[in-house]
Each structure stands twice: as structure tokens, then as C-alpha cells.
Amino acid sequence: MKKMFGIFMSLLLVLLFASLLVFSCSSRKYFSGDFLCVAEGLNFPEGPAFHGNRLVFSNCYGGWIGELRENVLDTLLNDRDGLVNTNGCVFDKEGNLYICEYGKPSILKYTVQGELRVLSDSDQQGRRFNRPNDICVSPSGMLYFTDPKSYNRELHDGRLFRVDPNSGETVWVIEGLQFPNGLCFSPDGETLYVGESVNKNILKINCRLGLLDTLIVLPQGNRDPDGMDCDVDGNLYIAYFGGGMIYVVSPQGIILDSLVTPGRKPSNVEFGGSDMKTLYVSECETNAIYAIRTNRPGFKKN
Numbered sequence: 001m002k003k004m005f006g007i008f009m010s011l012l013l014v015l016l017f018a019s020l021l022v023f024s025c026s027s028r029k030y031f032s033g034d035f036l037c038v039a040e041g042l043n044f045p046e047g048p049a050f051h052g053n054r055l056v057f058s059n060c061y062g063g064w065i066g067e068l069r070e071n072v073l074d075t076l077l078n079d080r081d082g083l084v085n086t087n088g089c090v091f092d093k094e095g096n097l098y099i100c101e102y103g104k105p106s107i108l109k110y111t112v113q114g115e116l117r118v119l120s121d122s123d124q125q126g127r128r129f130n131r132p133n134d135i136c137v138s139p140s141g142m143l144y145f146t147d148p149k150s151y152n153r154e155l156h157d158g159r160l161f162r163v164d165p166n167s168g169e170t171v172w173v174i175e176g177l178q179f180p181n182g183l184c185f186s187p188d189g190e191t192l193y194v195g196e197s198v199n200k201n202i203l204k205i206n207c208r209l210g211l212l213d214t215l216i217v218l219p220q221g222n223r224d225p226d227g228m229d230c231d232v233d234g235n236l237y238i239a240y241f242g243g244g245m246i247y248v249v250s251p252q253g254i255i256l257d258s259l260v261t262p263g264r265k266p267s268n269v270e271f272g273g274s275d276m277k278t279l280y281v282s283e284c285e286t287n288a289i290y291a292i293r294t295n296r297p298g299f300k301k302n
Contacts, residue, residue, distance in 0.1 A: 030235070030248045030257040031279075032293045037262075038280070039066060039073050039289040045282040047100065047134065047227070048289065050272030051091035051302055057282055057289060058086040058099070065089070065099070068289070081116055088134035088145065088182075088227070088268070092165060093302045098143055100132035107132060107145060107163055107170075120168040123161060130159070134182050134227055134268070137301060138207075139189035141165060144173070146180035146194060153178070153198055160194060174205075174212070182227035182268065186234050186251065187299040193236060195225035202228075202238065202249065216253040219243070227268025227282070231296040237279060239266040246281065262286055271298020 038055075039045075043062035048055055055068040056076055064078035065086060077083055084103025091097055098119065099108040105128060106121035122128050135145040143163040150157050158177035163170045178198035185192055192205040193215065202225060204215040215236075218225055223242035230236055234251045244264035248257040263285030270280045276297035281290045 028257070028259075030231075030237075030295055031259050032295055035262050035281070035290040035292050037288050038071065038291050039068055040287065042066070042287045042289070044267075044284045045287065045289055046267045046284075047086070047088040048268055048270040048272075048280045048282050049089040049091050049097065050270050050280065051095055051097075053274075055270070055272055055280055055289075056089055056097065057280075058089060060085055060087055063103075077110065077116060087132065090135045090137050090143070091302050092137055092141060095302075096165070098135055098137075098165065100135050100145055102131035102133065105129035105131055105147075107135070107143070107168075109165070119165070120163050120170045123170045123172050129161075130157075133180070136184050136192075137165075138185055138192075144183060144192060146177075146183055148177075148179040148181065148197070151179050151198060158196075177203075179224075181225060182239070184228050184230055184236070185301075187230060187232060188234070191251070193228060193230075195228060195238065197224035197226070197241075200225060202236065202253075215251075216249055216255070218247065226266065227270075229269050229271050229279075230299045231271070231294070232276075232299050233296060234299075235296070237269050237271075237294075239269050239281065241265050241267055241284070246279075259292070262288070262290055271300075276300055 044060040046058045048057040065076045067074050067076040088100040095112045097110040107119045109119040110116045130149040133146045148158040156176040158180040160174040178196050181195045181197045183194045194203045200218045202215045226239040226241040228238045236249045238247045246259040263283045265284040268282045
């Protein structure tokens with residue numbers, strides 16, 4: 001009897017190990033390897049943007065923008081250039097950098113020639129911005145940015161704007177949002193995704209038809225969908241601030257994978273690297289930028 005029991009327990013342990021192995025592999029379908037810290041000692045990092053061989057990012061509370069090139073960290077812009085509190089950043093195809101400045105609410109443009117100027121600080125009706133949060137470039141080259149105000153379930157005072165990168169002409173696209181946060185376009189350019197932090201919603205906007213719908217509602221609690229990016233298949237990689245997680249969500253709104261981050265406050269993500277298979281993650285509990293390899297390349301926006 002003891003021998004039979006020992007055989008049974010051995011088989012049970014083998015099955016348990018096998019099931020854990022299968023679960024482990026299945027839970028890492030979209031990621032490989034471990035996180036690598038590429039920049040640390042920051043002050044609420046946000047808004048990573050990749051172009052060529054360089055990654056830039058905001059230090060929201062530090063008043064400076066960092067630049068990581070060939071694993072060397074340097075300061076690109078700081079308070080001496082007029083920065084106060086920056087957040088989301090994005091490059092266009094030419095290498096111009098656009099920055100959400102919420103300290104003095106505006107959208108900044110830093111040209112390839114090294115000129116920093118205010119691109120826009122109000123909409124077509126002369127209304128000033130609240131606190132520009134995140135920004136992306138459409139396939140046609142137009143800029144879109146979120147402008148949240150109140151973090152309150154009773155208030156719908158967040159806005160989404162479109163900006164001409166040359167003239168600075170700014171028009172509101174949607175009003176009545178609840179703390180709109182991260183945003184990005186699908187690879188085909190037909191869908192704009194926007195995260196509503198208060199509701200834990202990821203909204204999808206059909207740019208061709210002008211339709212607004214909810215893609216998915218993420219787990220509730222003291223955690224928010226923050227920055228996001230797309231892979232070449234159109235899957236969303238969403239930083240879940242306060243939840244210590246990166247979610248991978250299909251264009252149909254199905255959670256395909258999840259990844260625990262080094263800290264509880266991942267704020268944004270950006271694909272980069274020569275093969276676009278490196279996902280950069282800004283994380284505000286450890287105040288660092290991390291990189292992890294992905295099994296699918298990111299959609300190259302510039």
C-alpha cells in the first residue's frame with residue numbers, strides 16, 4: 001500500500017509540474033525573457049517615445065526629458081528650456097518630437113533642428129487646455145492628445161483633441177470623457193483607442209465612420225489603464241497603473257496575456273529596438289524604465 005501511495009504521489013507531482021509548466025508558458029505567449037532596467041533614479045517617468053535608435057521619456061515631477069541612446073542616458077530638455085511638468089511624448093516620421101506639457105497646459109514641438117516652441121495651448125474656440133496627458137500621431141500625420149481634468153465618476157469633463165503639427169490648429173474631437181489617458185492608433189489607422197481611467201474602459205473610435213464604442217472594461221479597483229501601444233497584429237499592450245500589470249488585449253476585446261511588472265505603477269509602454277520586439281515600460285513606483293522582449297513586433301509608427 002505504501003508503495004502504491006508513493007507511486008501515486010510521484011505521478012501527482014509530475015502532473016502538477018506539467019500543468020504549472022503549461023500554465024507558465026501559456027501566460028507568457030507574448031513576452032520572452034525577463035525585465036531589464038535601462039534607466040533608474042528617475043522622478044515619475046512617463047511617455048516613452050522611440051525613433052531611430054533613441055528612446056526619450058518624461059520625468060513628470062523632475063522637469064526634464066531624458067534620452068537613452070545606445071544604453072547611454074542623457075538629458076534632452078530641462079527646466080532651463082522652459083519645461084515644467086511634461087508627460088506623453090511622440091515622434092513623427094521626420095523625427096520631430098511632440099510633448100504634452102501639463103505644468104503650463106500646452107503641446108510643445110521640438111524640431112529636428114533643435115528648436116523648442118509651443119505648438120498649441122488652446123482649441124479653435126480659444127479655450128485653454130486642462131492638463132494634456134498623452135499624445136499619438138495618426139497615419140495621416142495629425143496629432144491626437146487626451147486632456148483630462150477631474151478624476152470623479154460624477155464628472156465628465158475630459159476631452160480629446162486633434163492638432164495640425166504644422167499650423168498648430170487645434171479642434172476638439174470628443175468631450176464628456178472621464179479622465180481620458182493613454183491612446184494609440186491601430187496599425188491600419190482606422191481605430192483610435194483611448195483609455196478612460198475612471199471607468200477602467202478602453203474606448204475604440206472608428207475614425208472612418210465616427211463611431212464610439214467600448215472595447216473592454218478592465219478589472220476594477222484602485223488601478224487605472226494608462227499608456228498603451230499596438231503590435232503588428234493590432235493587439236493592445238496596456239500599462240495598468242496601480243495594478244502592476246501589462247495587459248495584452250486583442251482588437252476584439254479579449255485579454256490574451258498579462259505580465260507582472262517590477263513595480264505596481266507602470267505608466268506607459270512603447271515598442272522599439274531594431275526589430276521592434278523590445279517593449280519599453282515606464283514604472284513610477286521604482287522610478288525606472290524597463291525593457292522586455294516580445295514575441296511579436298510592435299507596429300512601427302515612424
